[in-house]
Amino acid sequence: MSQKNQKIYIIAIGGAVMSSLAVALKKKGMTVLGSDDKIYDPAASLLKTNDLLPTDMGWDANRIDDSIDAIIVGMHAKADNPELLKAQALGIKIWSYPEFIRAQSDNKQRIVIAGSHGKTTITGTIIHVLNYWKKDFDYVVGAKIHGIEETIKLSNAPVIVIEGDEYFTSPLDLEPKFLKYDHHIALISGTEWDHINVYPTEESYLSQFEKLADRTPKAGTLVYCEEDKQAKKIGSIDRDDVRKEPYETPKYKVKDGVFILNGDTPVKLIGKHNMQNIEGARLILKRIGITDEQFYKAIASFEGAFKRNNLLSESDDCSVYTDFAHAPSKLAATVAALKELHPKRKLVACYELHTFSSLNKEFLSKYKNTYKAPEEAIVYFDQNLIKEKNYAPISEEDIKTSFSRKDIQVFTDPTALADHIQNKDWKDRDLLFMSSGNFGGLDLNAIAEKITN
Known part of the structure; x- marks a missing residue:
């Protein structure tokens, strides 16, 4: 699916992630079309700037024909979406968003950042530090990050960092997205029951993170916050030939309204929880060759995600x-x-x-x-x-x-x-x-x- 000249149709193209994916695929040389019943900014402006904004809103089965190589369906679409039904009838290849990202990442080291909270900040921190040192890598992050123009980058890089969402994969697949990536390294920042429309009990929600941990392969690494009761419970289980990397809030101080790490490194993020997030990112980066000296030099300029603090x-x-x-x-x-x-x-x-x-x-x-x-x-x-x-x-x-x-x-x-x-x-x-x-x-x-x- 990485070849040029593929014709891709995205159902529910107006989502934050789906719109970014559309732009990334166009930049790879693919022909990208799509639809949605409503599209708001910033996705609308992003799509318009890249000549990807649908002319008409709404779903129309007549847009789907056998000239399309593949369909990518977003979770905003319903199982009875007329375009999706037409694609199924024609036998067109249908991808969920996470399955497509996985297919684009066959020959990469895959790092998945998961958790009920903190995963966007941790993923953004990792992206910022790798960019700072001009490393070659791909990424998928679920929100806009200061200093990072796009939320998705797909190339021939050897590593991909993915913010892993526990919400369901697509209207046709109720398994969590983060289980689709076949990670080599995973991080669980913390767990707190959410998405009760999908997980009606706390147990059903927490079990998804345990499944993620259990899928860590031999010689893989599981990083987890040991200050979170459930993350510690899940992460501390012995798994065959899986490296365990617990982390906790590092020592820090607040001086004149500035949070300071590592003795003398001022950071732009605030709060104990963000110092904890930074520490999780440090451990992940250490696993892929970033020294502590490099990390603290880069982290001082990280401004975090939009809409956070x-x-x-x-x-x-x-x-x-x-x-x-x-x-x-x-x-x-x-x-x-x-x-x-x-x-x-x-x-x-x-x-x-x-x-x-x-x-x-x-x-x-x-x-x-x-x-x-x-x-x-x-x-x-x-x-x-x-x-x-x-x-x-x-x-x-x-x-x-x-x-x-x-x-x-x-x-x-x-x-x-x-x-x-x-x-x-x-x-x-x-x-x-x-x-x-x-x-x-x-x-x-x-x-x-x-x-x-």
Whole structure:
């Protein structure tokens, strides 16, 4: 599938990863077409810039014919997608995204970074350091990384670093993506029950990481965070001729608002969890020939992933951050990081319940004691989204009880939330927005500028 002149059709081309894959394949000389029912930025702009944006939105079986060499189907498509059904009827080769990446990686050393949290940062760290030292490698990362133009690179390089997602492979294959790559080296950063629409029990979710560990081949390496209870349990099992590499948070200090590693190496990431992520990346890089001296020289310039600990605006006594945090452990880690950064300031934190899991009333108890760090804790959610998902209603009392914090302020109206924030005194206070959504369409940049000016 690496030859030029292949004609590839991507169903659900508008996803963040699928759009990046489309661009990577075009650069390899393939003819790339695709479809989707809706495409938003930044994927829409990326596809348009590369002349890959579909002319018409929606699915049309008439676009599929025997001139197509292969179909790649994204997980946004459904099993009854008319284009997918037509491809099946014509006998066209159909790839899931991870299966296609694996087929492109036959002769490479394959490194998979997995975990419920931290995997994007760890993968991004590895990519940054290898780029810094001008190493020849390929990669797949699930989010935009500062300093890295593309999220996918496919070439004839001898190594590929893959961010391994535990979500299902495709509408036709409910096995996790990370099991498709046949890794030689794998890392498990941590485990926390998520994706309850796919894994209805905690046990069914955690078992996927155990399967990943069990598939480590002889002479392979399994790196895992021993500070995570389940990752340690999975990683510490003896497997025939598999090298075990546990890691934990390295020693660090915070001086004048800067996190410092290795005694005197300032880094741009913040928080204990990110120091832990950096350590995981260091171990992986050591396995492929990067010395500690090289690592610490390169890591000082790594800015992390977009939407993670993102500084929107600041003044002498107030900073406003956003973060992609969308699960209990990510919430706890992110608020703790801001408190470490500015321990003398009070922290006002706003968290949006947005994912399938977080909006499920039965899942809310997983947030117990995760929101203790900020002086003022706010939760926002969209009641209409709960209705759309046919979930049980969530009350203000449900949230206070689940988070074990009676003084949490709950908002369901974005305008009311904005008014509450903008009318506060922000002297010696920081503001943190956390969500995988958009707080009902609020202009967070405008709010940040207003309260810091």
